[in-house]
Amino acid sequence: MLFAPSGALAISMAMKLARLATGRHKTLSMWDSFHGASLDAISIGGEAAFRRNMGPLLPGTEHAPPCDPASCPFRCGERCALRCAEYVDYVLDREGDIGAVIIETVRSTDVQVPPPDYYRIIRRACDRNGTLLILDEIPICLGRTGTMFAFEPYDMLPDMVVMGKGLGGAVFPMAALIARRELDVAADRALGHYTHEKSSIGCAAALATLEVIENEGLLEKSRAQGATALQRLRQLKDSHPVVADVRGIGMLFGVELARDGRPASEVAERAMYASLARGLSFKVGQGNVLTLSPPLTIAPDELDRALDILDAALAEVEGLRVLR
Ligand SMILES: Cc1ncc(COP(=O)(O)O)c(C=O)c1O
Numbered sequence: 001m002l003f004a005p006s007g008a009l010a011i012s013m014a015m016k017l018a019r020l021a022t023g024r025h026k027t028l029s030m031w032d033s034f035h036g037a038s039l040d041a042i043s044i045g046g047e048a049a050f051r052r053n054m055g056p057l058l059p060g061t062e063h064a065p066p067c068d069p070a071s072c073p074f075r076c077g078e079r080c081a082l083r084c085a086e087y088v089d090y091v092l093d094r095e096g097d098i099g100a101v102i103i104e105t106v107r108s109t110d111v112q113v114p115p116p117d118y119y120r121i122i123r124r125a126c127d128r129n130g131t132l133l134i135l136d137e138i139p140i141c142l143g144r145t146g147t148m149f150a151f152e153p154y155d156m157l158p159d160m161v162v163m164g165k166g167l168g169g170a171v172f173p174m175a176a177l178i179a180r181r182e183l184d185v186a187a188d189r190a191l192g193h194y195t196h197e198k199s200s201i202g203c204a205a206a207l208a209t210l211e212v213i214e215n216e217g218l219l220e221k222s223r224a225q226g227a228t229a230l231q232r233l234r235q236l237k238d239s240h241p242v243v244a245d246v247r248g249i250g251m252l253f254g255v256e257l258a259r260d261g262r263p264a265s266e267v268a269e270r271a272m273y274a275s276l277a278r279g280l281s282f283k284v285g286q287g288n289v290l291t292l293s294p295p296l297t298i299a300p301d302e303l304d305r306a307l308d309i310l311d312a313a314l315a316e317v318e319g320l321r322v323l324r
Contacts, residue, residue, distance in 0.1 A: 002177045003203075005196040007138035007164030008036025010175040013191040014134050014160050015040060015100070020191075021183050022132060024099030026060035028091055032286065033066060033104055035136050044102050062095065064088050066107065067114040070286075085118050089125035100132040100159075101125075105150040108139045108293070109285030111247045111254030119154040126159075132183075138164035138175065143213055143296050146223035146250030159183060169209045170295075174202035218296040222250040225303060229253065229294075232307050240314045242267055251298075255290040255310070263288035267317050274313035280306050 004010040019025050029035070031046035042050040043058035046066070051057065065073050067084050074083035092098050101122060106113050126133045135158040140150045144166065151158055160179045168174030173196065196202070213219065230248040233255060237243040244258035257264040257271065265287040272284050285291045290310070294303055 001179075002192055003197050003199075004164075004175045004177070004192055005173045005194050005199070005202070006036070007136075007162065007175045008038040008041040009192065009194055009197075010138070010162045010164060010177045011035045011044075011102075011136065012038065012040050013177045014102070014162055014179075015044070016189075016191045017160065017177070017179060017183060017186060018100035018132050018134065020186050020189060022099040022130065024097050026062065026095065026098045027100050027102055028062045028064055028088065028095075028098050028131075029102040030066035030104070030107075031063050032068065032071065032109075033102075033107065033136075034109060035102065035104075036138075062091065062098070064091055066103075066112065067118055068107070068110075068112050080115050082115065082117055082121060085114075085121035085125075088122055089128070092125050092129040092131055096129070098129065098131050100134050102134045102136060104136045104140075105154075106140055106145055106249060106252070108144075108252060109283075109291060110256070110289035111249070111252055111285075111291060113247065113249050116154065119151065119156050123156040123158075132159040134158065134160045134162065136162050138162055139166075139293070140252065142166040142209065143218045143222045144250055144252050144293060146226060147219060148213075150249075167206050167209065168202050169205040172199075172202050172205040174199070174206050176206075212297070216297065222296050225298070225300065226251045226253075228300075229303055229307065232304075236307070236311055236314065239311075240318060242314065242318055251294055251296055253292040254285065255292070257288045257290065270317040271310075271313050274316045275309055278309045278313060280309040280313070 002013055027044050029044040033046045035041045035045045040058055043061040046063055064087055065084050076083055123133060135151055137150050141163045162177055164175030233246045233253055237246045242257050242264055243255055245256040247254040257268045268284045268288045283291045
């Protein structure tokens with residue numbers, strides 16, 4: 001385990017370790033993904049807002065379509081046929097010298113949760129091709145999805161996991177790279193070496209975070225409270241025509257807005273400001289998905305109030321359209 005003061009830097013260490021361990025510099029990652037804002041992280045990231053007009057990015061950083069029904073080029077239809085996972089296998093096999101596949105286990109910007117078999121196929125493809133599997137769980141491990149690590153329900157193990165954000169109790173910059181024991185091959189190299197990489201306050205915050213997760217049963221709470229909140233969000237979908245889809249896992253929720261079958265980005269932004277005015281803050285992902293990630297320690301009545309605010313904000317923005 002190696003520490004770093006930010007998620008992007010921990011990703012950078014993972015990329016370096018993959019090069020050292022495999023002797024290969026190439027990576028395969030996903031379009032529309034986010035792994036941090038530094039040049040190496042945007043090279044494997046897939047968001048145009050970070051990449052466009054930035055000049056040459058790292059060589060050998062190849063990309064594949066993510067598991068995302070909204071942008072799927074394989075047109076699987078109603079049910080995902082996992083052609084995106086098969087495509088990863090195809091690219092690894094054709095290219096032959098890709099060192100690492102890097103994926104956000106669950107894409108948190110708009111809450112894309114791949115089906116159960118997705119990672120089984122990817123893991124098998126990596127094993128067949130001598131490629132390492134690196135999972136970016138920076139915003140979602142430590143209970144956000146209802147388990148300590150988001151990959152746990154997929155019944156396979158990655159070669160490396162990158163964590164961050166919540167590791168410092170969400171207030172102190174603290175990230176980490178965890179790798180399989182066999183990847184402990186860099187004793188004579190500097191993968192990190194950052195001024196604040198082993199900050200004593202950061203480590204105290206991380207230990208306190210782990211203690212609170214255990215002592216307050218936050219994993220079970222995330223699953224139970226998350227299921228209740230998701231039920232309520234589904235009711236919002238029934239009462240607000242602008243809500244096209246509601247997704248959730250643990251305490252991570254995505255509320256996708258659309259009008260006439262098209263992403264309703266303007267409405268999403270207005271809903272965010274209408275919520276902010278009432279005291280509720282959240283992010284908008286991929287333009288039209290309201291992404292809610294309440295603290296795992298939230299009290300049930302606070303969560304209820306947050307959903308009341310969202311309900312009222314959606315009613316307001318839908319009303320605005322009628323008034324126009
Ligand atoms: C999936 C993912 N990876 C990497 C990062 C980068 O972390 P940091 O901002 O600490 O560099 C983030 C931050 O939002 C993230 O969500």
